[in-house]
Amino acid sequence: MDATGSRRLGCVIWFGQPEAQECSGLTEAGWNVRVAGGDVCVKVREGGGMVALADLRQGDAHLLQAMQQLMTDCPSVPWIALIPLDMPARRPQVKRILQGCRDFFSAPLDLPRLLVALEQAAGIPSRGAEVATDLPELVGRSAPVAAVVASLRKYAPIDLPVLITGETGVGKEVAARVLHRLSIRAMQPFVAINCGALPPNLVQSELFGHERGAFTGATARRIGHIESAAGGTILLDEVGDLPLDAQINLLRFLQEGVLQRVGNSRSVEVDVRVMAATHLDLEHAVAAGRFREDLYYRLNVLRLQIPPLRERGDDVDLLAHRFLERFRARQVCAASGFESVALRAMHRYPWPGNVRELRNRVQRAAVMAEGPLISATDLALPGDTEERDLPAVTSLGVFRASAEREVIAACLRECRFNISECARRLQVSRVTMYRLCKKYQLELRAP
Ligand SMILES: Nc1ncnc2c1ncn2[C@@H]1O[C@H](COP(=O)(O)OP(=O)(O)O)[C@@H](O)[C@H]1O
Ligand SMILES: [Mg+2]
Numbered sequence: 001m002d003a004t005g006s007r008r009l010g011c012v013i014w015f016g017q018p019e020a021q022e023c024s025g026l027t028e029a030g031w032n033v034r035v036a037g038g039d040v041c042v043k044v045r046e047g048g049g050m051v052a053l054a055d056l057r058q059g060d061a062h063l064l065q066a067m068q069q070l071m072t073d074c075p076s077v078p079w080i081a082l083i084p085l086d087m088p089a090r091r092p093q094v095k096r097i098l099q100g101c102r103d104f105f106s107a108p109l110d111l112p113r114l115l116v117a118l119e120q121a122a123g124i125p126s127r128g129a130e131v132a133t134d135l136p137e138l139v140g141r142s143a144p145v146a147a148v149v150a151s152l153r154k155y156a157p158i159d160l161p162v163l164i165t166g167e168t169g170v171g172k173e174v175a176a177r178v179l180h181r182l183s184i185r186a187m188q189p190f191v192a193i194n195c196g197a198l199p200p201n202l203v204q205s206e207l208f209g210h211e212r213g214a215f216t217g218a219t220a221r222r223i224g225h226i227e228s229a230a231g232g233t234i235l236l237d238e239v240g241d242l243p244l245d246a247q248i249n250l251l252r253f254l255q256e257g258v259l260q261r262v263g264n265s266r267s268v269e270v271d272v273r274v275m276a277a278t279h280l281d282l283e284h285a286v287a288a289g290r291f292r293e294d295l296y297y298r299l300n301v302l303r304l305q306i307p308p309l310r311e312r313g314d315d316v317d318l319l320a321h322r323f324l325e326r327f328r329a330r331q332v333c334a335a336s337g338f339e340s341v342a343l344r345a346m347h348r349y350p351w352p353g354n355v356r357e358l359r360n361r362v363q364r365a366a367v368m369a370e371g372p373l374i375s376a377t378d379l380a381l382p383g384d385t386e387e388r389d390l391p392a393v394t395s396l397g398v399f400r401a402s403a404e405r406e407v408i409a410a411c412l413r414e415c416r417f418n419i420s421e422c423a424r425r426l427q428v429s430r431v432t433m434y435r436l437c438k439k440y441q442l443e444l445r446a447p
Contacts, residue, residue, distance in 0.1 A: 010049020166306030169356030188232030196241030196429025214263025
């Protein structure tokens with residue numbers, strides 16, 4: 001603090017042209033801003049609360065050169081980039097600069113978030129701004145979630161594949177979206193496809209595209225999902241469900257960065273970051289010969305394991321309240337909180353469907369509840385006394401498996417054994433549905 005009581009944080013070297021209110025916002029927060037334009041030379045001391053901001057909105061060649069020089073001369077100065085919507089991310093010079101940056105912001109600038117990022121980059125202890133504040137889509141404060149957030153921040157800027165594993169409903173897609181948003185590709189498309197939901201005979205053309213006349217019914221050329229994510233990120237969800245022939249082509253794409261549309265032998269170069277998600281044990285699938293080992297190694301470069309909800313302690317309360325809040329913002333609803341019995345019931349329950357199941361139960365309970373507080377009955381969970389009547393189950397694994405079996409069996413009955421409908425309701429692919437039925441020895445039609 002200085003004599004006037006304001007904080008003195010350090011110096012931001014702004015490469016580019018800040019707008020007047022951007023400059024004053026930083027100054028008011030306690031930063032000393034120095035603007036480095038085209039041929040202006042700045043003397044930079046390493047350390048000492050200095051942060052460089054690469055403002056790529058103008059894309060001036062002189063400026064890019066000056067930035068690159070400073071990055072080489074002073075490798076310990078942290079960089080943050082401000083990128084325009086239509087940034088030519090593939091220009092080698094721009095790409096190199098972005099790879100040296102800690103964090104990215106798209107125009108228009110979110111000043112409060114930039115202030116948090118600057119303080120983090122300069123190593124200034126935060127004023128209580130939580131990690132969660134700048135990852136609004138990922139709710140949670142438990143230690144296992146904090147570890148996931150730390151990995152997300154570490155992996156986001158690295159342009160390599162990520163394999164995301166975890167049970168169904170834990171937030172694998174949420175994590176992939178965060179990785180994309182925090183990466184240099186943030187302004188480019190994010191495409192998520194469920195490999196298990198693709199019709200088996202069309203997997204190749206869905207992924208890689210096809211030419212007109214490539215097969216019966218191909219009346220026009222179609223770009224595949226991978227090409228439609230050009231410049232951005234593709235998430236191959238339930239990658240374990242990919243048929244072996246598509247696995248070969250995916251491997252080739254990962255190795256060489258080129259693909260061939262069905263019906264055309266010409267190779268097309270496509271720049272896409274591949275992420276894959278699976279709730280299966282891929283190592284097991286490799287051992288059983290259902291998944292190519294070489295593809296597994298290509299995908300499993302950076303690994304992100306998302307913990308199940310039952311291991312996240314008080315995050316259950318946090319998420320339940322957040323889902324109720326969101327529901328209340330959109331619908332008329334009497335309930336504004338939870339009875340303590342309901343909260344205890346949620347803590348005891350093993351959540352086989354994880355966060356997705358929690359969200360669905362809270363939404364249904366919000367509709368059912370007639371008073372201001374949601375009860376365990378509204379959530380369709382056993383209350384304190386009913387719980388004691390349950391047979392003693394010592395192993396959580398056994399309880400979890402039996403709970404998952406029950407959830408699936410009940411859903412099958414509700415859908416009158418219509419597999420597609422049941423898969424839709426449980427938000428899994430049909431392939432997964434068949435696999436689960438086999439695993440739990442469930443009949444596929446009414447007994
Ligand atoms: N940490 C979280 N905070 C808020 N919502 C979450 C979180 N994790 C998952 N969700 C929500 O739960 C649902 C399932 O998440 P999803 O990423 O599709 O799971 P998965 O891909 O692992 O099956 C989505 O509606 C998602 O928004
Ligand atoms: Mg998913």
